[in-house]
Amino acid sequence: MDLEIRNLSHHYDKLEVLRDINITIPSGQVVCVVGPSGCGKSTLIRLIGGLEQPAEGEINQIGEPPQGSLNPLTYIFQDFALLPWRTVEGNISLVLEGHPISREEVASRIANVLDRTRLSDFAHVYPKQLSGGMKQRVAIARALAVNPAVLLMDEPLSALDSQTRELLMDDLVSLWERERFTACYITHNLNEAVRLGHRVVVLSRRPGEIRETVDIDIPLSERKVDSPELARTQTKLWEMMREEALTADRQLADA
């Protein structure tokens, strides 16, 4: 299933947040959206998944979601959004409970995603006992449990320290290699964008407009931390964003 965003504009009261956004997220690809803080990235991803209604423009699903998909558009949040009173297993079963599937299937789906995210030993642990990286792995497992068509990732690694971020990026790459999932990945971190994105969309400062779209042809698995080509792309992106970020920094939050 592809996602298509057409002529999307949005405003809160009189504050214009997004202007004329056009993005296509083709099946099996990761599209990263980068932009300075406050440029409307988070609003964009909330609009894409239907958590907010756009003022203008449309967001379309093209094609059918895969068989057995319980929740085609599935989020992974920056703050993990795990229920602290439920164990790892309970947090995953939460999103399966409302669906007409048997108890055995719920159990097997949970076991399956815990295995895929290497969390099987932590099934009965509360989120509080886990590190930030492990919490985000649980959130990823929860997202995989509903067999999504598109993963909507809202700064999924921004709450983690840089070592954990590296580890989880490797995890996401190997996950993509195995499953070829489709994703829209919002971040302000250019390194994440060049490591994980097949395509990087650069937004301007508020109101967010598309400044540039950069395709990166190197396969995800071959993108090494110290690759000079990635470094060049990252520098190019930074040059585009530098001025926007500088101005955005001086922008008033409620102006």
Added chain:
Amino acid sequence: MTDSVSGTAGAPITDDAPATEAGGRRSVPFRGGGFAPKPVWYVAPLMFVALVLLWEFGSSNGYISPLVLPAPTEVLGAFSDLVRSGMLAKHLQASLTRLVIGFACGATLGVLVGVAIGLYSIPRSAFKPLVAAIFPIPKIALLPLFIIWFGIGEGSKVATILFGSFFPMVIATYGGIDAVDRNLIRMGQSFNLSRVAIVRNIILPSALPAILNGMRIAASISIILLVAAEMIGAEYGIGAYVLLAGNLMATDQLIAGVATLSILGLIVSWLISLAERYFLRWRA
């Protein structure tokens, strides 16, 4: 080099400054810590025993007139009379029945109204100002009205406790719901959970700590109101017993009754702590 520094400073190193070594090396003085009082388990019982001993000493040596305050031994005597005559059980049974019914009904209704205020706009607009207006009224002042409305028997007494526990529960419940992490609700919506599932699995568990806290306050208010309610037209009940003792100037019985109430309050508070430890074990 270090020698020349201490030499040019011209300050001879004396025995008055033991932390100063040759070359001006001193250990950094500690200035953190403090501001973190911790409970020391044996202090409270020790304090209690010391107070009672002091009180007994004062009474038996004539420093405290028996008219002003009876000796602890006398209070103990009154209490054991109460137990032996079987009256304690009778008074407690009457009081606990009123307390349990009034508190259970008041707390249940309070949670229901609190949830309605927390979830829906119309109940919120309708009841929130009403609750704010009625909560500060001392329910004891309304007791005469309750007697007219619900009769001089059990009705008015239970109603007083019910109203007393209802309002703090309403406020605690909607306060807890207002404080639910919006992002958890958004997560629920993003996974297409039904409204009922979001309320049951996300909103109510989030609000539970606040609700249990409200129960603690409501239970204390209930015990205060219990005594007030039993002061009119009650044959049995700890409140009636205390009132009668007061009228007869039987201060030993009065203190025995008051101590019973205090123990009752401690037990209720302990029960709520147990409930917290069970329901909120994910916080530990």
